[in-house]
Structure formats: structure tokens, C-alpha cells
Amino acid sequence: MRDPRVTDLARLLVNHSMEVKSGDKVLIDLFGERDELARALITEVYQAGGYPLVHLNNDALLRAQLLSTNEEHMDLMARHDLARMKEMDCYVAIRGRQNINELADVPSDKMKLYAERYNRVVHDERVNNTRWVVLRYPNPSMAQLAGTSTEAFEDFFYNVCTVDYKRMDKAMDPLVKRMEETEEVRIKGPGTDLTFSIQGLPAIKCAGKANIPDGEVFTAPVRESVNGVLTYNTASVYQGTKFENIRFEFRDGKIVKATANETEKLNKILDTDEGARYIGEFSLGINPDIHHPMLDTLFDEKINGSFHFTPGRAYEECDNGNRSAIHWDIVNIQRADYGGGEIYFDGELIRKDGLFTVPDLQPLNPENLRG
Structure with missing residues (x-):
């Protein structure tokens, strides 16, 4: 049975943050393994008359790509994801990474390529031309960073996310x-x-x-x-x-x-x-x-x-x-x-x-x- 706080948060994101309307294309960008919020968002987007599209991310696979990347590769990735972003009316990122240091050993020159030739291109389109919202999502890794139990962190998370x-x-x-x-x-x-x-x-x-x-x-x-x-x-x-x-x-x-x-x-x-x-x-x-x-x-x-x-x-x-x-x-x-x-x-x-x-x-x- 789904935690009712997940449904409440999904409704806040769809109706308050993105203001999804009938016919809107909504990209749900999921980082991490917990997908209950993504599933709740799909339901709420449909109820608002929109079309949910889901993209799954994996930092370990991103790291593997970045270790040997070059300008041509980054430009290819950027063109592919930019074309998708240009189709979107709304965007929501659910970031629940298991390891915040996954990219720590990627060489600086490769991270610079990623920042300049991929992130800036796709990010600017998302920020300037969609109704977007970004949030973290609770997991044991985040609870550890906060110095709390997983349950206590989840309570904290829902309190701070649903203030007035x-x-x-x-x-x-x-x-x-x-x-x-x-x-x-x-x-x-x-x-x-x-x-x-x-x-x-x-x-x-x-x-x-x-x-x-x-x-x-x-x-x-x-x-x-x-x-x-x-x-x-x-x-x-x-x-x-x-x-x-x-x-x-x-x-x-x-x-x-x-x-x-x-x-x-x-x-x-x-x-x-x-x-x-x-x-x-x-x-x-x-x-x-x-x-x-x-x-x-x-x-x-x-x-x-x-x-x-x-x-x-x-x-x-x-x-x-x-x-x-x-x-x-x-x-x-x-x-x-x-x-x-x-x-x-x-x-x-x-x-x-x-x-x-x-x-x-x-x-x-x-x-x-x-x-």
C-alpha cells in the first residue's frame, strides 16, 4: 500500500509546481532505485490530462561513459537529449542517488566536457523553456548524510517538502x-x-x-x-x-x-x-x-x-x-x-x-x- 504522503507530494508537484494542463508532455527524470514517486506522478499527470514520459538514470553507467568521452560523444549525447527536452512542456527530476561521490574519480577534463557540451546545452533548454521542478527523494544514503535513521529522515523530508x-x-x-x-x-x-x-x-x-x-x-x-x-x-x-x-x-x-x-x-x-x-x-x-x-x-x-x-x-x-x-x-x-x-x-x-x-x-x- 502506497504511503499517502507520496500521493500528496505527487499532487503538489503536478498541480502546484508544474501546473500540468491537458495535453502537456511531462518528462519524469528518475535518479536512483526508488520509483514509488515516479509511479504516483504518472497517475497524477494522467489525471491532469497530460502525457507522462519516464527517463531512468544510472550514475555508475554515466561514470563509465565519461571516463573515455570526447567532444564528439558529448555533442551526440547533448543533441539526443536536447531534442527530447524540446518536446516537453514540463519536467520533474527525482534525485535519490545512492552515492553522491560516484563521479569523484572522473578526470577534470572529462567533467569539463560534460559540463560545457552536455549539461549547459540541455539544462538551458529545460530551465528556460519548460515548467520544471527538481527534488531529492529520501533513501538510506541521504539519511546517512543527514545523520539520522531512514525513517526519521523520511518524516523530515515530507515535513519540509509540504510546508505552507x-x-x-x-x-x-x-x-x-x-x-x-x-x-x-x-x-x-x-x-x-x-x-x-x-x-x-x-x-x-x-x-x-x-x-x-x-x-x-x-x-x-x-x-x-x-x-x-x-x-x-x-x-x-x-x-x-x-x-x-x-x-x-x-x-x-x-x-x-x-x-x-x-x-x-x-x-x-x-x-x-x-x-x-x-x-x-x-x-x-x-x-x-x-x-x-x-x-x-x-x-x-x-x-x-x-x-x-x-x-x-x-x-x-x-x-x-x-x-x-x-x-x-x-x-x-x-x-x-x-x-x-x-x-x-x-x-x-x-x-x-x-x-x-x-x-x-x-x-x-x-x-x-x-x-
Whole structure:
């Protein structure tokens, strides 16, 4: 018998996130072995009048392909999958990988080919031309990363994925207004003193439409405006490698110095292309029920009291002109239990130690979003 929470989540994805309509073609992209959500999605897509199409992914087989790939091979894969993506009206990715490090030993030059000649091509079509949503799906591997039992992680997962997104959406409006009226942002914290402009760029609400779980408002810095130092206090897995203690120094928008536990690999990623050393996104995380990192970006970037500052490609809906095969959301948590920190908009303190301090933004604090 299917867990009723799976059906509820499938309905949320189909009716709220993707807004599937009659005749829509919906690609269900499944990573991992658990298929109960995919089966529930097929049912819900049919009930909405759409046509479900399922694609199965296997990271071990992807690794085997990437180890000996070349430009011609990546271009062939991209053409094949791009043609399919162009047929789609909606897209949902269910990511429940068993091993987040499966691609860790793929050589950097092969990962660069994959990022530039495959991922960027297919990703841009999906992001810009479908109604899409991406989510993780609970499995023992994810529970291990979170430091919990599998059952406890599943309870956590369904709680954070089904928060009151309508309430959250409304509470985000004042933050959108402030961001769109702000010229200069300053961020201070342990190992961090950063300034940049967001003048003239839109602010985008994320309340369950594109990611599940959700809870962030993002914009982008003016490309050449970023100056100062940023030290991230959460680890991040990217291209199969775990990075810790990431520290960037910026001059006129560019990352001029980058260090971490894997400094050489970090700089190879940042040298993927010219845009990888510039920032494509600045976002504030506000999900009231996500408190601690678990090496999973879709959860970590929504942590309440956090922000992420993203090397690489800007989104089309908030375009600062930066182009890259890279888009790497790296998170800093500013709550007091993580060392604290401050965010200023045009000199006004708007968030301290992870809590909004100004009255119009206080509805976004966790105790208010929970109701």
C-alpha cells in the first residue's frame, strides 16, 4: 500500500509546481532505485490530462561513459537529449542517488566536457523553456548524510517538502520589494566582508514552483561589482568531490583567489570557463524547517538564516550577463549557532544572526512561517 504522503507530494508537484494542463508532455527524470514517486506522478499527470514520459538514470553507467568521452560523444549525447527536452512542456527530476561521490574519480577534463557540451546545452533548454521542478527523494544514503535513521529522515523530508507555500509566497513579497529597491548589499561574518550591487536586477520568489523543498528569494549581483572576502561555513559536494572551508577573494566581480580542502580541484572548476569565476546568483534561504546542512544543495540552500553566493551561470529570469557551464550554489549559514553574521541593504541592517530585524521582513522568520 502506497504511503499517502507520496500521493500528496505527487499532487503538489503536478498541480502546484508544474501546473500540468491537458495535453502537456511531462518528462519524469528518475535518479536512483526508488520509483514509488515516479509511479504516483504518472497517475497524477494522467489525471491532469497530460502525457507522462519516464527517463531512468544510472550514475555508475554515466561514470563509465565519461571516463573515455570526447567532444564528439558529448555533442551526440547533448543533441539526443536536447531534442527530447524540446518536446516537453514540463519536467520533474527525482534525485535519490545512492552515492553522491560516484563521479569523484572522473578526470577534470572529462567533467569539463560534460559540463560545457552536455549539461549547459540541455539544462538551458529545460530551465528556460519548460515548467520544471527538481527534488531529492529520501533513501538510506541521504539519511546517512543527514545523520539520522531512514525513517526519521523520511518524516523530515515530507515535513519540509509540504510546508505552507502559499503563506511563504505572500510573506516573500516585502523582501522582493526591498531587494528590487536596493543598490548595495554588504555581508559580514566570520571570515567574510563582502560588498556588491544588485541595482536594476529583479528578485525572484521561490515558493514551491521550481524546487521541492523550497524557500528562497534570489537575485544576482551586478557582474563586476563584487569585492571583498567570503568564507563559506558549509561543505559542498560538486562534480563528485566534497569541498570544505571554501574561501573566495573578489576583485571587481572576479574570484581572484580560491582556497579549500581541495584547492587544486576547486580552481580547476573555476577555470572551466571565463564566467565560472564570476557570480550568477545571490539568494536568501528561509525554509522554517531546514536547520542544518546535509551535503545536498537542494536542502542546504533553503536553510533558514542562510544565504548562497553562486559562482557561474546566471538564470535567464535574473540575468546579470554571466555565462558559464558552471552553476554552483555554495551556502553560508549566519545563525548564531553557526557563528552569526549580518546583511545590510544600502547600509540598513535587515538580518542579524539569521533573523530578519526589520518589521516588514519578520514574517519570514521561522516562528512566523510555521504559523
